[in-house]
Every structure is written in C-alpha cells, then in structure tokens.
Amino acid sequence: MNARATGGRRVIPGSPFNRPDDLGPHETFEVGDQVCHDRHGLGKVLQISDGSELVADFGTTVRRIQLPCTKLTKL
Template identity: 45%
Template sequence: MKPANGAPRRHLPTSPFKPPPPAPPAERFSVNDRVTHDRYGLGIVTGVEDEVAVVVDFGSRQERVTTPFKKLYKL
C-alpha cells in the first residue's frame, strides 16, 4: 500500500462528485493590528515576515505565529 503524501487530489471534470471547496485566502496582518489568539490572548502585531509569520506582543511575552493563522484573529 502506498503512503499518503498529503497532496490534494485533482478533481476530474467527469466525476459525479462535487469538487473540493477552494482554500480560504490567508488573512493579512500589518504592524499595529490588534489581534487575539486562542492560547495567548490579546496582543498587538509588532512585525510581519513576508506572509510567512507575524510577531505578536502579548504583553508578558512575544510570540512568532506562522501561517496558517488558525488561532489568530484580527479585532
């Protein structure tokens, strides 16, 4: 049996099944945006690294959050 490679399968146009929904666009953050994180709480974005990661100041600590930003929300 082949191991799963994690790549999405292509949809055949003749398939009777619906194609998978497109991935939602990644949220963009800029410096001084107020954000909330499920684990760390409220914070302010202090740096953006080319849509790969953001640096957020949560008051008591600074954290680098990488994409996808599943737990980080803009306020």
C-alpha cells in the same frame, strides 16, 4: 482476511467530512494590528516577515507565529 480494493476512497457528495482543498483567502495582517490568539489572548502585531510569519506582543510574552494560523484572528 479480506483484501481491500485498490481504488481510492469513495467520495460521497454532500458529506460533512468532505473539505475543500482551498479554504479561501487568509487574513492579512499589518504592523500595529490588534489580534486575538486562542491560547495567548489579546496582542499587537510588532513585525511581519515576508507574509509567512508575524511577531506579536501579548503583554506577558512575545511570540512568533507561522501564517496562516487558525487560532489567530484580526480584531
């Protein structure tokens, strides 16, 4: 059994698996914005709580969504 080196992971420049820590600015939502969610479909923003979550009406259901959410886009 080989012992692994105690150093950290090796970083290869230009690797597609390297991800930046900050993915850039997040979308900002306002009450009344139309949104699209990957699972729930089209909806409308009803309420925003201190920028960390929003409540959206998707027609058949009303959902509270934590921000930032990669599945939610502003239309």
